[in-house]
Amino acid sequence: MKKVLIATEKPFSKQASDGIKALLQEKGHKVRTLEKYTDVNQLYEAVADVNALIVRSDLITKEVMAHAPNLEIVVRAGAGYDNIDLDAATQKGIVVENTPGQNSNAVAELVFGMTVMYIRKFFDGSTGTELLGKKIGIQGFGAVGRCVARIAKGFGMEVYALDTFAPEEVFEKAGVHHVKDINELYKTCQFISLHIPANSETVKSINYELLSKMPKNAVLINTARAEVIDEEGLIEMFQNREDFGYIADVAPKNKDLIAERFPKRFFFTPKKCGAQTSEANNNAGLAAAVQVNNFFESGDKKYQVNL
Incomplete structure (x- = not known):
């Protein structure tokens, strides 16, 4: 069993969030969510024991990774991934993936x-x-x-x-x-x-x-x-x-x-909202869950971006 955190300052839709959890739990993973957090210390605390992270536009910095000693994979539910420190992830042996095409x-x-x-x-x-x-x-x-x-x-x-x-x-x-x-x-x-x-x-x-x-x-x-x-x-x-x-x-x-x-x-736009549709929420979120499952099940790194 792996521990997976869905960390989203800007949350997925309820439908997408429920679907992500269901896919991960079907494979026996323990799932937690951190939504609408306002302090990075909340994120530091939440990642302390997780093996996988699913995020949206959340900043996953070197400092975040330093608070996550068990972290193995971060999946950005979307195409862009410049919110994740790829060099820091590579140095710590953490796989970073995106979900291209879903949004x-x-x-x-x-x-x-x-x-x-x-x-x-x-x-x-x-x-x-x-x-x-x-x-x-x-x-x-x-x-x-x-x-x-x-x-x-x-x-x-x-x-x-x-x-x-x-x-x-x-x-x-x-x-x-x-x-x-x-x-x-x-x-x-x-x-x-x-x-x-x-x-x-x-x-x-x-x-x-x-x-x-x-x-x-x-x-x-x-x-x-x-x-x-x-x-x-x-x-x-x-x-x-x-x-x-x-x-x-x-x-x-x-x-x-x-x-x-x-x-x-x-x-x-008042805030970045290009992917803010129920369909895109579902597509990217579910794809992220599938990729986490595949990584832990078979080591699949098809969508890895920190090569």
């Missing part, structure tokens, strides 16, 4: 929910515009990017995509224009949707030089990570391009300045 449709639908609201002027009764025939560039063509392409084609948009890690057949299968140069992507597309991780190569990479290449009435859509945006460059873009708009599921640190100086040219 993809939810995030992709949010892209278009925010975009339609923005181009229709927040439904204030004034004249907006349509997506039909417009060009959208998808930066990062993983599971979410491919869902964005599918929905964009349903709107009748012309779809362009860039991803240096995706093979040519991925673009061909999706029926999109494969762009290999990032400058070309930004020059070509009025709409750019970001689906890239925050790492040493991408942090602050979306800067003024790149954004300024976008066509008239440019709209940048970020459901990835706030850190990939150069916030000084973002302000410069707002100042120099009155036609530019920015909508995001991850508000920048200078959001108050943007709200004060550039009203009606942005939208930020």
Whole structure:
């Protein structure tokens, strides 16, 4: 029997939580939950004797791991995993996994929910515009990017995509224009949707030089990570391009300045909610439980990200 902790400052839905527990308990594991905690010391205490952790956006730092001497695996219920200290996990021999693809449709639908609201002027009764025939560039063509392409084609948009890690057949299968140069992507597309991780190569990479290449009435859509945006460059873009708009599921640190100086040219969700649907909750949570079971049953590490 292994001890598994579901640690979620932002909890799973009840349906998802119940399903996760049931799957783990079927394999004989002892399951505890820590929900809506407000102090990291609560997390330190809760991990003291656990063998596995299932988390969402919770920060699993070196310090957390130091309080968990029996920890063998951490599963992030979602695609992104920059909330987990991979180096610290590797040094302690802890396997870290994600659940790729489980939240993809939810995030992709949010892209278009925010975009339609923005181009229709927040439904204030004034004249907006349509997506039909417009060009959208998808930066990062993983599971979410491919869902964005599918929905964009349903709107009748012309779809362009860039991803240096995706093979040519991925673009061909999706029926999109494969762009290999990032400058070309930004020059070509009025709409750019970001689906890239925050790492040493991408942090602050979306800067003024790149954004300024976008066509008239440019709209940048970020459901990835706030850190990939150069916030000084973002302000410069707002100042120099009155036609530019920015909508995001991850508000920048200078959001108050943007709200004060550039009203009606942005939208930020109150908190990150791209995966906050009952379906995504269920998909990612249940996948995480299955992966924990498989790891303890057979040593399966298929979705390990700290190689």
